Amino acid sequence: MKHVIDFKYVDKGSLNLVGGKNASLGEMIKAGIRVPHGFAVTTDAYLNFITATGIIDNIYGALVHMDPEDIKALDQVSEKIRSLIVKTAMPVETQKAIEKGYEALSQEYHDCNIPVAVRSSATAEDLPTASFAGQQDTYLWTIGIAQVMVNVKRCWASLFTSRAISYRIKNDFSHEDVLISVGIQKMVSAKTSGVMFTLDPTNGDLSKIVIEGSWGFGETVVGGYVNPDKFIVDKVTKEINERTISQKHIQCVYDSGKDEVVHIDVDEEMQLERCLIDDEVQELVRIAKIIEDHYGSPQDIEWSIDKDNPFPENLFIVQSRPETVWSQKQSMPILGGKSSYQIMMDRGSKRIKIQ
Template sequence: MLRAGASVPPGFALTTDAYRAMLLSDGVQQHIHTLLGQIIPNDVASEEAASHAIRSLIELTPIPAGIEAAIRGAYAALCERVGVPDMPVAVRSSATAEDLPDASFAGQQDTFLWIIGADAVLEHIRKCWASLFTTRAIAYRNDRHIPHEQVLMSVAVQKMVNAKAAGVAMTLNPQNGDRSKIVIEANWGLGETVVSGTVTPDNFVVDKVLLEVIKRTISVKTLQLVVEVDKQGVVERPISGEQQMQPSLTDDEVLAVARVAKQAEQHYGTPQDIEWAIDADLPPSKNVALLQSRPETVWSQKAAPQPANKATYQVGIQSMLHTLLNPLHSKGGETRSKVAPQQISTTLNIQEQAEH
């Protein structure tokens, strides 16, 4: 997305190769396989037990030395680039399954905010990897018969954004699959309240072609996550009464988010589900940060609507054209049109061939 010109917070990413390397160390993969094999179908208690054991195993497994050194080097370079020693970062999980384009893992794994120092970054990378085996994630894959070994984890480490507002956006309408719309959900502060469903967010619908806001649904928003530098972390804060019913985005900000979402869709060539934030430290023309972009996996996998039955379509159009061409009879009983039904049928067939 950087090459596409999107505003992405500075950072670095661990590919799924790092996750694979961890699995192959110290027999971790085989141990996970054994624990998953102990799950009783449709038994939540056994899923929870396996989840706890696997997550503990991954969190306690040292990252292979070469990868750890690379992470420490990348974090040091990031701090130097930004000019902030031990810069606070977000450590974001991103599950992927290349052979399963219709599977959606959004919201199942953990993201950690305001992480400071190389040791803490390494610790929370392991926590991201471990979150691939939450009870919810295990149940999702089991219910859909998705082999656990096919799902991998990459991790993004990004400079923390001082978010005035944040949320998600989809480059189609998730209610009906309409690709001519962009749907944005937003709340004050950091976007995790939207992603996790902690609040009912504001909802904005944008016409993708005209880039116009066509619908606004402003919710009562009672809670926000904000950065508190003095406390060295992210804290929950109640939203004041007056602010609760105020739109978390101006129309200009809605359209700016829509442009970023549309840009992501054009870059990847498929509908996208993005996470974004309005950076309070940047000017309005440059303050929309793209935090994450993943393919939309529900409507975009469905077949395009089929045209109406050709025979029905042809008969319906013939009837309509016949009415239009022969609307009234003259007093003498002669029609005003001299076009015969056979000519109408021939014209329709030519048009259909041209269209196809």
């Protein structure tokens, strides 16, 4: 049994072993995309944990006859299961595998305790745990093996939030069928982060790449805490059609004193400074096109630019998922199958509003 597996060795076929998010990271590595290095704690490791320690019966036993509308009972059970998972010791072989993986990652970056992001990656993509992963189950800036272990267990425990439990019951998912993997990934020491879409989310224009970014970690952009800078780039000609520079008041950074990720004010002179230069925009566009081509559908991508490495080695893709809003719509002809004669007649009778 593999307790951990390097991202390099997973791909979209590894969904059951490493969950959707980790599988996608492996897939991008295969496509030649620069993704921060790391490894996944497999679903096998999780399953082994609950079986070898015997807590499996306590967990699933507590969930029998659960009423998804009974919030109070749900919260109590959720709390019980999650604390059980967190306080139960991990099997030694799993611990060793994670330790080895973390050490190897640290060595790779010539650091003894490399800061990592610890993220859950569930096998059922439509679970709320997947949708809310960015906020609930990501532990940024985790340092040291002890903390990594704690956060791995927290990620496992996130499979049993009240919300996740009630969602499974309501949607007829068996609790036993949904498994969880954890990704442990080198933290990007981000000077700038953000998201990008390989279409224009405002009008579905497939010839555009829209990039939004702000200072620090991407949380401020994803969570909507700042008005990000926005760049619209033509996918074909690479022309930057729009650059909107916003006032970016706050940023999300790691505070080493407090040992946590905090929101701080952005220096005044930096607030109106553009967070990406054109070369960085173009490199993001280049990567976005590769990712989109690889998946064969419009993507919603999270990226970060490391403050330490030189450009373009400092540009990392943290996540990519399919764009859903427009992608589901566009199977109808937009122009209604008009002939050029009809287009001519339309244009011939058109007036252009001037005011």
